[in-house]
Amino acid sequence: MSAHWVALLTDVASDSSLPTDSAGIAVWALQYTNRVAQVDQAVLLEVEQSLRLFGGEDVLRGLIEDGAGELGVSSLAWAPTSLAALAFARVGIPDGFAEPLPKLLDRLPFETLEAVAKHGATLARLGCKTLADVRRLPRGGISRRFDSELLLAMDQAYGLRPESYRWATLPETFSARLELPGRVDNAVGLMFGARRLLVQMSGWLAARHCGVTAFTLEWCHDTMRSKDAGDGGELIIRTAQATQNVEHLSRLLSENLAKVTLKAPAGDLVLSATEVTPIVEESRSLIPDDRATGEAIDLVLERIEARLGKGRVLRPVLTEDHRLEFMHRWQPANEKRPPAKAKQVPGPQPTWMLRTPLRLDVSNDQPLYQGPLQLLLGPERIEGGWWHRVKDSNGQRNLVTVRDYWVALSPFAGALWIFQQRLPDDAKASWYLHGLFA
Structure with a gap:
């Protein structure tokens, strides 16, 4: 099965003055998929099932890359496997779909995979420099000389073995803390860090399908402060209606911070969603x-x-x-x-029903549809229609139904809903395909 993985490196920030928070980024990413994991100072997202929901790959890429940039992530990569995406992010290759995966991975230094890099000294003595060099080593020798994680990581990166992670969970409440890079003397300067916290909160709200009607920004004064300044201050912002819009929340917060005077320089920020309301989605009918x-x-x-x-x-x-x-x-x-x-009807119901039943071929009294059919469940007899009369070129006729329905299994078409038409003169009954199960 195809997959779309995104790797966001949290140990590399686009602005070194603000640290990145992998846990906060993981919570923000849950708005796009519930398959989010934190691995090796990175956040991994599997978004294959979300591509259609968000309007296609290009739209989803734009949303994730824009948000990740605001959260301080500068190294981001897409690939068919999670470890490949992580390796590409470490060397600055954003698109792991540009060429066949083995061709791209083979050129990378073996240090790009954490499980392989642990054995870097030994691999270097063996003459290995790239992942292609490691792949050329005999698998039997690798399994005896190194731990099992090396071969597992290589196979998972190249898509030869499945990947599994402990997925991140969405917290019931939102409260995020950010350590400022230096002392901030005026309240307007707090917006630089508060904006990042607002982006995180917006992602949490979108994942919960909620909007905020009130949130609180707290700031903690620097330790080098006067006793009269206190530990810090807070600002409560309320909105007229529930919203997730970062731009709107930023404007509100900025306007209110312009009226605040800090009693001492601030060193930390804490943003909390204090009042949250479910948002009713608009009908797209x-x-x-x-x-x-x-x-x-x-x-x-x-x-x-x-x-x-x-x-x-x-x-x-x-x-x-x-x-x-x-x-x-x-x-x-x-x-x-x-x-x-x-x-x-007493028996199981098919997911899709044919408008006109399809007559099936029969071999040795066994119905055929892309091969012999195996009868799994049945028969369920359905009778009726003597009261149902229609007019056609031959005059009035009854739509009487006397059928024995079966659930049959086709080796190629899956579960089928077929019936045998019961005839009053004991003639050999015909078989028909009437529905398909999902």
Whole structure:
């Protein structure tokens, strides 16, 4: 299975005046994926399942790289495996997808993998300089001479063995501390460090699908202060509505800090989310939501039908029928009908149902679909339809159903929902494919 890993090095800062915090970055990264781990002074993210959610790889890359830059991370890399991404980040290769993975890794110094670097002196005496040199060594000799971690790390980096980590968890509350690089004498100067804490808080809020309505910024006075100055001060900021927007929160905090006078130079900052409220996501449906417009859905459908024409807007209606294909029907949106409940078929229900059942070939009384089918569960007999009459070119006819349904297994197509049509004259019954299970 393909994977997209991102490695954020936390021991290299874009601005050396502010230290990076791997735990804080891990919490911030949880807004993009729940597969976040802290390894070797780095934060690793597996974002394969998040690419579509955030609008594609390019959009997600931009979001992560912009946020990581604000948090002080300057070395970042993408790759198909986590250890490869970490190795690329250490040597400044941002894109591990530019060339085949083995070709890129083979050129790297073996020190880029922590488990290999531990044996650097011995490997150097063997003439190894790159990961390609280590790969050329006999595996049997490596396993006897070195610990098992070396071969494991090499195989994981090259995608030959699976990777597993202890994933970071999202804390129930947010409170982050930042040590300032020097003494800050005025309150406006605190924004330089407070901005980073706000970015962390915004990531935590996004991961919890919440917004903040009040947060507190505390500052601790430097130890070289007068006794009258106290230990520090705090500023409580409230918002009119719940928000995660960093720019908005930064402007509010900046405006309020401009009115504050520090009693002594500050050395540390602490930002806490004191009041948090869940944010109700806006509907992205093409049809307006009642909550957003205050207009009932029936009224909206009436307007759409007036524009498109009578009978052009349909809605599904449940019907009481044992036959799966007749458990619902489409009716004009303005047609009123008392609600009905669909009858449940005793057996398992397929995820997808064919509009028209597909007749299957049979060999030695065994149904075939991309090979012989193995009958797993059944039969479940469904009978009904004597009351259901339709008119066609041959006059009226009944849609009587007498079927024995089975769950069958195909070696190539997976679990299938098939049935055998029971015939009244004891003729050989035909087999049909009616649905597929996910």
